[in-house]
Amino acid sequence: MISKYGLMAAKVKMMIKASAACVVAAVMLCVHPAEALAAVQYMPDVTAEMNSPEYWLMLRGGDVDTVLADAGMIQKINAANIANAKTNMNDLRNYSESTDIVSLNSKLLETAREDLEKYQEKGYFDRYGNVLSDDLIALIALNTQNQMGIKNLAPMYGIVVKRSLLCAFPTDAIITDEQGDLNFDYNALSSVRVNEPLIIKSVSMDGQWYYALSANCYGWVKASDVAICSSRTEWLNAWDIPSDRCLVVTKARIMLAESNTNPELSNLVLTMGTVLERAPAGSYGTRITNRSALGNHVVYIPVRGADGRYIKEPALISARSGVHEGYLPLTARNIITVAFNMLGETYGWGGMLSSNDCSGYMTDVYRCFGLVLPRNTTWQAASDAFGFDVTDQSDEQKAAILNNMPIGTVLFFKGHEMMYLGMINGKYYVVSATSSIGSFDGNGTMRVRSVIINTLDIQRANRTTWMNNIYRIQIPYWMF
Numbered sequence: 076m077i078s079k080y081g082l083m084a085a086k087v088k089m090m091i092k093a094s095a096a097c098v099v100a101a102v103m104l105c106v107h108p109a110e111a112l113a114a115v116q117y118m119p120d121v122t123a124e125m126n127s128p129e130y131w132l133m134l135r136g137g138d139v140d141t142v143l144a145d146a147g148m149i150q151k152i153n154a155a156n157i158a159n160a161k162t163n164m165n166d167l168r169n170y171s172e173s174t175d176i177v178s179l180n181s182k183l184l185e186t187a188r189e190d191l192e193k194y195q196e197k198g199y200f201d202r203y204g205n206v207l208s209d210d211l212i213a214l215i216a217l218n219t220q221n222q223m224g225i226k227n228l229a230p231m232y233g234i235v236v237k238r239s240l241l242c243a244f245p246t247d248a249i250i251t252d253e254q255g256d257l258n259f260d261y262n263a264l265s266s267v268r269v270n271e272p273l274i275i276k277s278v279s280m281d282g283q284w285y286y287a288l289s290a291n292c293y294g295w296v297k298a299s300d301v302a303i304c305s306s307r308t309e310w311l312n313a314w315d316i317p318s319d320r321c322l323v324v325t326k327a328r329i330m331l332a333e334s335n336t337n338p339e340l341s342n343l344v345l346t347m348g349t350v351l352e353r354a355p356a357g358s359y360g361t362r363i364t365n366r367s368a369l370g371n372h373v374v375y376i377p378v379r380g381a382d383g384r385y386i387k388e389p390a391l392i393s394a395r396s397g398v399h400e401g402y403l404p405l406t407a408r409n410i411i412t413v414a415f416n417m418l419g420e421t422y423g424w425g426g427m428l429s430s431n432d433c434s435g436y437m438t439d440v441y442r443c444f445g446l447v448l449p450r451n452t453t454w455q456a457a458s459d460a461f462g463f464d465v466t467d468q469s470d471e472q473k474a475a476i477l478n479n480m481p482i483g484t485v486l487f488f489k490g491h492e493m494m495y496l497g498m499i500n501g502k503y504y505v506v507s508a509t510s511s512i513g514s515f516d517g518n519g520t521m522r523v524r525s526v527i528i529n530t531l532d533i534q535r536a537n538r539t540t541w542m543n544n545i546y547r548i549q550i551p552y553w554m555f
Contacts, residue, residue, distance in 0.1 A: 118529040119515075120502055125528055126418055128411045131496050135482060139407040143481065144552040146318065149405065149445050152460060152554050161457035162449040165288045167272055168315065174228045174276045176221050183219035183277070183286065187244055191215060194250055194261065202249040202257060215246045218284070219295075221277045231275035232310035233287060233301040234377045234385050238346055240426055241265045241294030245284035258524070259424050265292040265450050266426025266435060268349045270377050272314040273301060291438070291450040302377055302385035309385065313377060316352045318401040318445065322374050324349040325443050326397025327417045328429065331376070331390055336365040339378045340390050346429060347417065348442030351375065352387075353400070359389045370394055402445035405552055410483040414440050414494055414506055422508050422524035433492050436508040436526060437485060437551075440494075446552060455551070456487045462549030470542045477503055477548065485551055486531075488544035495548075496528065503531040503542065513538060 115123065124130050132139045144152075157164045191212040198206055221228075241264045250261040267273065267289050273296065277286040284295045304310035324345045331343040345351075354373040363373060371391035378386045392398055397416065403409045417440075423430030431439055434455055438448045449455045456462075465473050477484075477495060484495040486505060493507035506528045511520045513534035520536045531542040 118527055118533065120530050121504075121528050125504070126415065128408070128415050131411055131482065132408060134497050134499070135407065137407075140404075142404050142406055143410075143483070144405045144444075144446075146402075146445065148554065149552065152458075152552065153445075153447050155459045155554060156447065156449060159457065159459055162291075162454045164291050164447075164449055164454075165274070165293070167274060167288065167290055168311070170230065170274050170288070173230065176223070176225055176228050176277065179277055179286075180220050184216055187216040187219050188212065190243065191250075197252070199250050199252050199261065200254050202251075204254040207250065211248060215244050215248060218245045218280045219286075220280045222280050223278060228277065231285075232304040232307055233273040233275050233285065234304060234310065234313050235267045235269055235271045235273065235296075235300060236302050236377045236379045237300045238269055238344060238429055239267050239296050239300035241267060241287070241289060241292050241296050242284075243294060245279040245281075245286075245295040258421075258428060260427055261424075263423075263425025263427040264294045265289065266346075266423075266429075266431070267296065269343070269345055270314055270349060270351055272310060275301070275303070290447055291454075298383070299379070302379040303383050304385045313352075313385065313387065314350070316350060320353055321401060322351045322353050322372055322392065323399050323402055323443050324351075324397060325399050325403065325413050325416065327420050329392065329396045329398065331392065332364065334364045337388070337390075340364060340376055340388065343376065343390075344429060345392075346439070347413070348439040350442075351392075354389055363389045363391050366391070372398060372400075399443070403443050405444040405446070407482045409444070410440070411496070413443050414483075417508070417526045418506070418528070420508075420526045422510050422526070424510070431508050431526075432510070433508045437492060437494065441551060444552070448551060452487055452490065452492045455485070455492065456547045456549065458549065458551065459554060460549055460551045461553040461555060462547055464546065465548055466546040470540075473542060473545055473548070474498075474503065480548060481550065483550070483552065485549050486545050487547040487549070488541065489546070493541075504528060505531060505541075511536070 156162045157166045191207060195207040201207055201211060242262045243264055244262055249257055251259055271289060273287040273289055275285045275287045283298055285298050285301055287296050324347055328344055328346045331340050334341040351374040354375060359373055368391055371393055373389055374392055375387040376390040378388050380386045421428055421430045422432060424432050426435050434451045441448055463476055480495055486493050486495055493505035496504040496506060508526045509523045511522050513536050514521045532540050534540055
């Protein structure tokens, strides 16, 4: 039996050991002081608070929940954009032209050769860091040729089953202006979201690509990412969905649940602006992907069958995901909230990396309201929406116009566009998907490739400010 003196001795030893440990720890802290952790960084004159929608809504004041454009106005603008030849929109609902394959083959072959040779002359690289070779150019150009042996091809009606790209050429080869920069591919033209409609005009020689029209672009899309509808009626029913029956993705991206029973739906990524049909009540039984629908929206997801045909399957999307029943009301609060859902997201040229470039960002934001914008900056700026040509205006004159512009106004300079937020202490703020800016040290460019907030007094590589370069100020949701 241990005496009370023995217990006391044991406690003293433990205290000595603990004290020694504390001394060692203190010494270690002196030798290796705690490192400062990386903090979230922002552009000059941008604070963390400015990355909240509420900051700008409070700054603006007024009724931020007033509807700025109703469904009628949005339909009017959509129709005007289609009718305007300068926007290069495609009227898919009324498209019925057959394709002269001989003529299209000739055009696609010539265009591919010319464009690829221009990239070669500029010294652009393939994915392996080699300047584009004659053999690669010939191989890609040849793959544009349809070998079906049909002179006139009736339009095929496709539905996108996986977010994909419309590409300039039918190839997975990457074309980049910087060795090893595989995140910027000049082959990428535009993204197409799940459940988007396509008109298919031709098929590549290897059968792996479709030459197709989307609502606002055209190019080559992977055949494996598209399902073919059996009729025009089936195709229209898949995507031409009334607002009261659709579910719209309003976050940067959401993902369907992982599933072993339905691998075709497992972890499917749905990006901002995706529009899906909601299932009628009682039309789907007691289980979907082998579970109940409790706490979930039930929607139809397009699937490509083994024969390439269109199938629609019910799927579940959590009610807590970033989705909205019907198109969002077009209000100041909703515009900035949706736009800020992408803050910090990566920049994706032509929609690559499941992300957006500057015009794709604006397109996806406004798609959540049912507004379908043209594809690129030049085409969007050519819209008949209300706006001002400020090419010859001074910075002061541009600022005077901006002082009266609402949230959601889009500003354009050559090669870039941004959404106007507001003015603070004489500085004008915008948000955009930005590839690069002029370096802060005055030499060259700084790669950004993120969705960021910045002021209009930052510089481009040529040392002129963004404000200097703005040539158009436009409200995409207004038309008179």
